[in-house]
Amino acid sequence: MRKRNLSAATICLIAVLSATGCNKKSATMQTSASVSSASNASSDATLPDTAKSVTTSAALSPPPFDIESVVRTTVSLPPFPYVDYPASLDKSYHGGLPPTPFDAAVVIAGSELKPVEGKVSVRYFPNNPANLSVTAAQRNYENAIKALGGVKVNHVMPTDPALIAKQPGGIEALFGKLRINDSPRAADHGVSVYDQYLIRSDKANIWIAVIEENGGLTTKLVTVEEKAMEQSVSQIKADAMAASLQTQGHIALYLSFDTDSDAIKRDSTPVVDEIVKLLRTDSQLRLNIEGHTDNLGSVAHNKALSLARAQAVVKAITVQGIDSARLNATGLGAERPLQDNATETGRAKNRRVELVKL
Numbered sequence: 001m002r003k004r005n006l007s008a009a010t011i012c013l014i015a016v017l018s019a020t021g022c023n024k025k026s027a028t029m030q031t032s033a034s035v036s037s038a039s040n041a042s043s044d045a046t047l048p049d050t051a052k053s054v055t056t057s058a059a060l061s062p063p064p065f066d067i068e069s070v071v072r073t074t075v076s077l078p079p080f081p082y083v084d085y086p087a088s089l090d091k092s093y094h095g096g097l098p099p100t101p102f103d104a105a106v107v108i109a110g111s112e113l114k115p116v117e118g119k120v121s122v123r124y125f126p127n128n129p130a131n132l133s134v135t136a137a138q139r140n141y142e143n144a145i146k147a148l149g150g151v152k153v154n155h156v157m158p159t160d161p162a163l164i165a166k167q168p169g170g171i172e173a174l175f176g177k178l179r180i181n182d183s184p185r186a187a188d189h190g191v192s193v194y195d196q197y198l199i200r201s202d203k204a205n206i207w208i209a210v211i212e213e214n215g216g217l218t219t220k221l222v223t224v225e226e227k228a229m230e231q232s233v234s235q236i237k238a239d240a241m242a243a244s245l246q247t248q249g250h251i252a253l254y255l256s257f258d259t260d261s262d263a264i265k266r267d268s269t270p271v272v273d274e275i276v277k278l279l280r281t282d283s284q285l286r287l288n289i290e291g292h293t294d295n296l297g298s299v300a301h302n303k304a305l306s307l308a309r310a311q312a313v314v315k316a317i318t319v320q321g322i323d324s325a326r327l328n329a330t331g332l333g334a335e336r337p338l339q340d341n342a343t344e345t346g347r348a349k350n351r352r353v354e355l356v357k358l
Contacts, residue, residue: 062155065110072200073149081121081223082199082206083144086130093130096123100344104259105224106177107207108154108196111163113177115259116207118227120344122179124220127212134216138193141210141221145197150208154196159188169301176296177260179222181213190215235270238277241355245285250356252338255313262308264316272316275355279322286358288328289313294347295334307331313353328358 085094099121107114127137142152156163158178159171167174171189175182183190193212198205204225211220236253244251255272256265264272279285291306291313310329318324339346 062111065112065114065153067109067198067200067205070151070153070198070200071149072202075147075149077148077199077201077206080119080225081123081221082148082208083141083221083223085123085125086132086140089125089130093125094123095125096121097343102227103344103348105179105207105222106259107209107224108156108158108163108178108194109198110153111155111160113163113167113174116205116224116226117259118204119225121223122220122344123223124218126218127216130219132219134192134212137219138195138210138212141208141219142195145199145208145210148199149201150197150199150206152195153198154194157188157194158191168304169298173297173301178209180211180220181218183214186215192216236274238274238281241274241278242282245355245357250354252352252354254351255309255353257309257312260305262305262312264312272313273320275313276317276320276322279317279326286326286328288330288356288358290354290356291329291331292336292350292352292354293334294350295337295341296347299333302333303331305331306333310353 081099099119101119102117103120104115104117105120107116127134130137132140158174158180164171164174167177172182175189178194180191180194191211191213192215193210195210197208197210199208200206204227207222207224207226209220209222211222212218213220236251241251253271253275255268257263257268258265275287279287289310291308291310293302293306295302297305307329308331310331314324314327314329317327334341334350337346337350338352339349341347341350
């Protein structure tokens, strides 16, 4: 592709031009606002109280996010992750990990959370060495992403009380899902900016979150290029499960669940079928089904989620005729990690279901 990530100089130029254009329009906008305000006041005066209440309620409740409302870009896009660190920033300040080829993520679309899956990149850098204020960093990335055809799609911040109230585990769990560093003692938990953009191309939906966290000291970029998972691991068979239970007493299985849910995905049905086959082959076998999570989110939330997932596996087995008395469900949350939770790879290994021989 000929287009490459916009340099800091180019981005700043766009910001300057945009600001100039805005100043020219200010007088007109003020006049229009005054006329509109007067017109609205006149209209409200003629409405009955009930109608006013309905109008106010509708204004406070934006419609659900419709992805079709975002027009597909016609711009030739640069390579993943589409926007870069500031050009003037020394590479020693480039924070983050190599992109994860496939992972689950969560974005804010409209006023709700939306689970997405695909290629994920999480990067961050300190603002001071880049000579960027919070506003300058926000505007630079806004201009760069909009130049690619991106549209800002979130109506609320991660600190929105209504959004937090819907999340089991509260703000800690919510920030974990959104990959935000929480500063609980700071105002707004240290998050001054959360701008979620969507670029719709013919090949993929691309979500880019621009986050100012740690009290405005750090800019974080979370990019998700939606795509389906490419199956690279063959399903484990009942005889292999039996062998592991015989020699080790347990076996780890990686079933797919909906994000932050106990709903087993369709692609994990063959794994459940093999567990059923295992139990039918050995009628004396009894199993403890253990649910395990990574360490994102609160302890209480992870314990509850891991138990719900273990119970979902038990239910999926028993509906195929296996006696529930042979099965037990336990939720251990993040208590027994197999690998370091500091990396995406480690967290993926820790999100598992284990069969333990009783």
